[in-house]
Amino acid sequence: MMNCKFTPLAKSLTPFLLFIFILSTIEFHCSEDKKDKDFVLRIRLADEPDCLHPVVSQSSLATQIEVLIMPPLFEFSPNKLEFSPILVKSMVDPVIVNDSTVSYTYELQENAVWEDGQPLTVDDIIYTIKSTLNPCIRNKTYAGFFKNIRDVKSTSSNNKTVTFLINKNYMQGQEMSGNYCIYPEHIYDPNSVLRKFSLQDLMHKDSANWSAEEWNNLKSYGSEYQSQKFCKEKIVGCGPYKLLTWQSGSKIILEKKKNWWGDSLVSKYPLLISKPDRIEYWIMPEEASALLELKNGNIDIISELTPKVFEELKDKDSDKLNFATPTLMQYMYIDINHRNPVLSNLKVRMALSHLINVDQFIKEQYNGLALRINSPVHPSKSYYNSSIESIKYDPLKATQLLKEDGWKDTNGDGSLDKKINGKTQELAFRFYLTNKETSKKFGLLLQEECKKVGIKIDLIPKEAASLMNDLNELNFDLVLIAQRQSPSLWDPFQMYSSSNTKAGGFNKSGYATSKSDSIIASIRNAGTENERNKLYLEFQKILHDEVVQIYLFSPLERIVYSKRINLVESSRRPGYYEGMITRK
Amino acid sequence: MNWWRYLIKKFTVIISMLLILSLIGHWIISNIPGSNEDMINQDQVTLYSDSLQIIKKPFKPIFYWSVLPRFTKEEKLDPSSLPLSGILPVFKWNGIHNVYHEWLTQTSYSLRDSKDVSAKVFEAIQWTLVIQIPALILIFILGIYLAEWSVKSKNNNAGIRVTKILTAFHSVPVFWLASLLLIFFTGQGFLHIFPSSFVSADVVSPFEFWTTKIHYIILPLIAIVLPALAVIYNLARNNILSNMEKPFWKRTMSSGLSQNEAIKQEARPLAMIPLIAWIASAIPFLISGSIIIENIFSIPGTGRLLFQSIGFRDWPVVHALFMLASFLTILGIQIAELVQLKLDPRL
Numbered sequence: 001m002m003n004c005k006f007t008p009l010a011k012s013l014t015p016f017l018l019f020i021f022i023l024s025t026i027e028f029h030c031s032e033d034k035k036d037k038d039f040v041l042r043i044r045l046a047d048e049p050d051c052l053h054p055v056v057s058q059s060s061l062a063t064q065i066e067v068l069i070m071p072p073l074f075e076f077s078p079n080k081l082e083f084s085p086i087l088v089k090s091m092v093d094p095v096i097v098n099d100s101t102v103s104y105t106y107e108l109q110e111n112a113v114w115e116d117g118q119p120l121t122v123d124d125i126i127y128t129i130k131s132t133l134n135p136c137i138r139n140k141t142y143a144g145f146f147k148n149i150r151d152v153k154s155t156s157s158n159n160k161t162v163t164f165l166i167n168k169n170y171m172q173g174q175e176m177s178g179n180y181c182i183y184p185e186h187i188y189d190p191n192s193v194l195r196k197f198s199l200q201d202l203m204h205k206d207s208a209n210w211s212a213e214e215w216n217n218l219k220s221y222g223s224e225y226q227s228q229k230f231c232k233e234k235i236v237g238c239g240p241y242k243l244l245t246w247q248s249g250s251k252i253i254l255e256k257k258k259n260w261w262g263d264s265l266v267s268k269y270p271l272l273i274s275k276p277d278r279i280e281y282w283i284m285p286e287e288a289s290a291l292l293e294l295k296n297g298n299i300d301i302i303s304e305l306t307p308k309v310f311e312e313l314k315d316k317d318s319d320k321l322n323f324a325t326p327t328l329m330q331y332m333y334i335d336i337n338h339r340n341p342v343l344s345n346l347k348v349r350m351a352l353s354h355l356i357n358v359d360q361f362i363k364e365q366y367n368g369l370a371l372r373i374n375s376p377v378h379p380s381k382s383y384y385n386s387s388i389e390s391i392k393y394d395p396l397k398a399t400q401l402l403k404e405d406g407w408k409d410t411n412g413d414g415s416l417d418k419k420i421n422g423k424t425q426e427l428a429f430r431f432y433l434t435n436k437e438t439s440k441k442f443g444l445l446l447q448e449e450c451k452k453v454g455i456k457i458d459l460i461p462k463e464a465a466s467l468m469n470d471l472n473e474l475n476f477d478l479v480l481i482a483q484r485q486s487p488s489l490w491d492p493f494q495m496y497s498s499s500n501t502k503a504g505g506f507n508k509s510g511y512a513t514s515k516s517d518s519i520i521a522s523i524r525n526a527g528t529e530n531e532r533n534k535l536y537l538e539f540q541k542i543l544h545d546e547v548v549q550i551y552l553f554s555p556l557e558r559i560v561y562s563k564r565i566n567l568v569e570s571s572r573r574p575g576y577y578e579g580m581i582t583r584k
Numbered sequence: 585m586n587w588w589r590y591l592i593k594k595f596t597v598i599i600s601m602l603l604i605l606s607l608i609g610h611w612i613i614s615n616i617p618g619s620n621e622d623m624i625n626q627d628q629v630t631l632y633s634d635s636l637q638i639i640k641k642p643f644k645p646i647f648y649w650s651v652l653p654r655f656t657k658e659e660k661l662d663p664s665s666l667p668l669s670g671i672l673p674v675f676k677w678n679g680i681h682n683v684y685h686e687w688l689t690q691t692s693y694s695l696r697d698s699k700d701v702s703a704k705v706f707e708a709i710q711w712t713l714v715i716q717i718p719a720l721i722l723i724f725i726l727g728i729y730l731a732e733w734s735v736k737s738k739n740n741n742a743g744i745r746v747t748k749i750l751t752a753f754h755s756v757p758v759f760w761l762a763s764l765l766l767i768f769f770t771g772q773g774f775l776h777i778f779p780s781s782f783v784s785a786d787v788v789s790p791f792e793f794w795t796t797k798i799h800y801i802i803l804p805l806i807a808i809v810l811p812a813l814a815v816i817y818n819l820a821r822n823n824i825l826s827n828m829e830k831p832f833w834k835r836t837m838s839s840g841l842s843q844n845e846a847i848k849q850e851a852r853p854l855a856m857i858p859l860i861a862w863i864a865s866a867i868p869f870l871i872s873g874s875i876i877i878e879n880i881f882s883i884p885g886t887g888r889l890l891f892q893s894i895g896f897r898d899w900p901v902v903h904a905l906f907m908l909a910s911f912l913t914i915l916g917i918q919i920a921e922l923v924q925l926k927l928d929p930r931l
Contacts, residue, residue: 047892048884050696058696058896228699248707249884250783282783284882288763292771292780465897466617 039583041276041565044290044302048249048283051231054181055132055142064574065281066181068254068274070237073106073125073178075271076487078570078577081381083174086271087112087120087182087238094173097165101150104177105163111261114184115236122154122162125178127185130194133202136215136222142180149176152199171491171524179488187236193221240274240579252281274579294562295320300581301561303574310558311367324576325556326569327380329485331373334550337477338510342425347405349547351398352478353391355449358552360393365438370553375540376495378485378554380571383533385540391550399453402427409454416454428456429477432470435461439480472504479508487572489532492520492539496548511548598914605910606903610646610683613899645678648685652676692900696893701904705886709871709908711782712878712885714790715801716870719808720863726809727816728855732847734817735824747818754814762807762880769803778803781882804881808874819862823855857928864916871909 049062052069067075074091077084083091088106095103112120129152132142148167155163164177185192196217210218224230235243240262241254255278262272282299284290287309293299295317305313314323336352338344362370371379374388407416407427416427431446433439440461447457457478462470470476494500497520498512519539526532543549557575561567568580652674692701730750734743753761770780778799779785785800787793793801827833828851836846875887886905893901 050896051698056698226698228697231697232699247788249711249888250882282781282882283884284781284783285888286880286882289766289781289880289882292766293784295771296776296780298784463617469617 038277039275040278040280041301041578041581042280042282042299043578044293044299045252045281045283046285046287046304049252052235052243052246052252053226053231055137055139056226056231058139060573064578065252065254067239068241068279068578069235069239069243070181070183071239071271072180072182073108075179076572077271078568078572078580081487081571083179084271085269088178094166096168100168101165102168102173103163103165104174105155105161106178108160108162109261109265110160111265112238113261114187114238115242115257116187118184118186120182120184120238121159122152123159124182124185125162126152126154126199127189127194128180128183130197130199130202131183131188131225133199134194134218134222134225135202135207135210136219137226146176147203148173149199149203169524171489172486175488181237184236184238187234188225188230189221193217240272241279244278250283252283254279254281271579275582276578279578291560294560297562297564299562300565301559301567301576303557303559303576305558305560307365307367307369307558310369310560313560320563322561322563322567324559324561324567324569325369326559326575327371327378327571328555328557328575329378329487329571329573330482331376331378331485331554332480332482332552333376334552335476335479335481335508336511336547336549337474337479337508338548339474340429340477341420342427343429343477345405346547347401348427349550351401351405351453352450352455353547353550354394354398354401355453355455356391356446356550356552357393357449358390361442361445362553365441366553366555369558370555373551373554374544375551376483376485376492376543376549377490377536377540378571381490383490383536385537385544387537388541388544391547395449395453402453402455407454414451414454415456426456427454428458430458430460432460432462432467432476432479434464434467434480442480471508474503474508474510476508490536491524493524496520496539496543509548511546516542594918598918601914602907602911606687606907607647607684609903609906610687613903614646614683645682646684647682648678648680650676650678687903692904694893694898694901696896696898696901701900704889704901705904705908708884708886708889711790711883712870712874712887714793715804715808715877715883715885716874718801719805719812720866720870722805722809723812723816724859724863727813728820728852728859730813730817731820731824731855732852734821735828735851736843736847743821747814747821750814750817753810754812756811758807758811759876759880761811762804762877765803765807766880782884783882804877804883807877807880816859816862819859820855823858824851827851827854853927857924860920860923860927861917864913864920867912867916868909870912871905 045061047059047061049057049059049065051057052062052066054063054066054070057063057066071086073087074083074085076082085091087109089109090107092104092106095105097103108120108122114120129146129149131137132139133146135143148170150165150167152162152164155161166173166176170176189195197214207215232246238261240256240260242257244253244255246252256274256276260274262269262274266273282290282293284293284299287302287306290299290302291309291313294302310323313321334352334356336343336349342348358372362368362372372390373379374390375385377384379386402416405418407418409416411417411424413426417424418427419425431443433443440459443457443459443461447459450457467479471479494506496507496512496516498507498517499505500507501510501512516539519535519542523532523535523539526535544551559567559569559575564584566582566584567576569575570577693699694701694704730746734746737743766780768774769778770776782800785793785797787797824847833846833850836850837843841849871886871890874883874885875891877883878885878888879891890902890905892898893905
């Protein structure tokens with residue numbers, strides 16, 4: 001009887017099931033066709049980059065693709081934290097010109113040509129700098145970066161030798177002499193609009209001092225420069241790859257140039273190596289579906305996996321997949337607002353630092369995939385102070401420190417208090433953090449530990465942008481921050497100098513003494529590497545002893561890749577270098 | 585004559601609603617903390633230390649006029665001691681240099697990639713429609729078909745069983761259902777029947793999916809249709825059942841029609857009327873309701889665009905999508921009303 005009732009439904013489903021069956025055969029054929037002779041590398045991107053225009057782009061995902069199309073003069077090599085030449089013949093040491101200026105002179109690669117066969121010249125480099133200094137473009141970051149350049153000029157008759165004159169006191173002078181993507185002038189500025197403007201004018205002139213005509217020229221050039229055409233369509237460089245297609249929202253495909261000029265030089269210049277014939281970036285926001293594609297053999301690399309998923313995969317699928325955990329140039333720390341009279345007290349800060357069980361947190365939330373750090377310098381750098389001992393998790397010590405400082409629970413409300421300037425002050429802090437899952441878990445951990453010793457912590461999880469607002473207005477007691485680091489020399493000026501303590505400045509903690517200021521100044525002016533490293537070590541020791549901030553850990557990158565490729569790990573984002581990946 | 589009047593009336597309602605909604609949109613956006621510039625800076629602060637300038641945008645009023653409090657926070661005056669005009673807020677005329685006027689008269693560009701917003705939305709909506717329109721049609725047809733089937737079947741248990749199954753699908757979170765479908769039908773462990781994402785299909789235009797690559801669409805379709813079926817099924821079933829209790833049903837049955845024919849001719853059209861209103865309310869989901877499905881199946885549609893744009897504080901795009909959704913909703917409601925008028929002479 002029951003069967004009879006279901007028959008009409010089953011009848012109507014039969015063609016549907018048949019249909020699915022037929023379709024399944026189509027898919028089978030499709031996946032068979034994919035095998036071909038070319039080495040196609042497929043990489044998952046978690047989000048679509050906004051554009052492939054290094055100056056305009058806001059997305060950190062774009063950088064990894066941009067350097068393959070329009071490489072810089074030199075770049076950090078994947079395994080060591082030092083520069084390796086790409087468009088120049090060799091790296092050079094700075095030459096001191098006078099008290100305030102140093103110069104770098106590079107010879108450009110003779111064979112280097114743009115996509116259309118035009119040679120790379122010094123004019124292109126000058127154009128690149130000028131175009132970023134245009135006051136009418138949105139992204140002012142580069143303009144600020146370049147303000148320490150004194151001049152750039154061609155110093156040979158064939159226009160292939162470039163000399164940079166750079167402010168001597170600026171630590172990242174070498175970076176400024178060519179560690180940025182170079183644009184072809186004849187394509188981005190065919191009418192030579194920017195040749196009418198001198199580098200000096202673009203660098204120093206105030207917006208009020210331009211004549212109306214000049215300003216209009218800059219404005220109309222700026223809007224074309226940032227237009228859709230150069231953002232997504234016409235992306236031209238002298239790198240090994242060219243943009244083949246950009247399927248909006250799904251794929252970005254790069255193709256190796258035929259007879260590329262750099263192919264004959266790879267033995268001497270490792271960064272010119274470009275093995276894959278084609279690189280496809282698949283835009284897949286959902287991690288689970290990307291993993292399925294990886295297991296099905298459609299994708300080769302996935303990076304930035306969630307630690308938990310990474311560990312699960314390692315347990316289950318280590319026979320099918322490979323795993324890599326290069327270090328990431330990033331660290332987590334708690335910034336402390338020293339403007340708060342309670343937090344300006346060293347003993348309170350030390351007590352707080354003893355209440356954080358960092359090792360347990362790394363074990364539980366990152367499955368052990370993070371390095372414990374004791375200073376804002378990345379542990380892979382030679383001047384990381386490894387003699388500093390990590391602050392131990394020790395609630396008893398914390399209680400003792402607070403007791404020494406006179407904190408007692410006089411009113412019996414469960415939290416400690418103390419009379420400061422005649423007023424009873426409760427030991428309570430506002431702890432700001434982003435509303436990411438791991439941040440919140442960290443917050444809860446700290447809150448619980450603090451409650452045990454009588455410190456009240458108010459957790460204030462906020463969305464990233466509004467958290468930035470509060471930070472800029474210095475409206476916080478404690479805040480959990482994930483900070484990106486640069487592979488280049490560490491410049492503590494920004495975060496620790498007394499001149500940046502105002503609202504909106506980068507010294508959020510507000511800690512600055514005449515001693516720290518003088519060390520920062522001597523770090524910036526140090527003559528030799530030895531001298532500088534000594535100062536670096538000393539400065540890290542001060543930061544640690546004074547508990548200026550509480551340094552937690554530096555997470556490791558989590559990459560899964562297919563067994564069919566060989567991956568070269570790198571501490572630079574995204575953790576590998578596409579050009580050096582080979583097929584097994 | 586009456587029709588003209590009716591249409592003109594509707595038209596003015598639509599336009600004024602849209603203007604009000606767009607103003608609300610601008611007001612909300614201008615009050616949300618964080619701007620696109622913050623997002624740029626956040627990422628690049630550490631890369632180029634020593635260099636960042638914090639640029640505050642000049643303030644621009646939202647509308648042609650603004651109503652401001654008479655006193656700033658610092659001035660502590662006792663309002664009761666003042667004449668009435670001293671308490672009332674200040675009315676200020678801003679002229680045409682305001683956000684709203686610029687939005688009305690100029691083309692807006694995405695802050696993320698300087699693309700024309702309308703082009704961007706158009707590109708994304710094609711993908712969404714390719715899936716959502718067939719999904720809507722399927723939900724409608726399958727829902728009514730199942731409802732009729734369960735009414736017709738004499739065994740009451742079958743109807744209840746279908747209701748239970750559909751309600752179960754309705755209460756399952758969409759992302760969970762979609763992930764399950766992915767795991768069962770695309771992975772290597774189970775049935776490797778379907779491809780797992782749109783990205784692996786080499787298509788340029790979304791309409792190719794309906795010619796050569798139809799198997800890419802099936803899983804997303806199932807993930808959208810299954811949870812939504814319960815609503816239509818229950819609506820249609822209850823409507824048909826309630827119509828069958830009305831006096832006209834006895835007349836129809838006594839005229840010699842079989843039950844099947846009677847349902848087809850009499851109950852079905854009547855049951856459709858309330859369903860049309862449902863379609864109107866489902867239209868905004870065409871734009872935003874598919875965020876989860878589009879993320880899981882990597883479909884570059886409007887749901888994902890909305891999600892991305894909010895993340896990047898790309899307000900022109902968010903505002904455009906918001907306006908499109910409200911326009912379609914208003915239009916849908918008006919059309920549904922018209923169709924209902926046409927179908928049901930009682931209204």
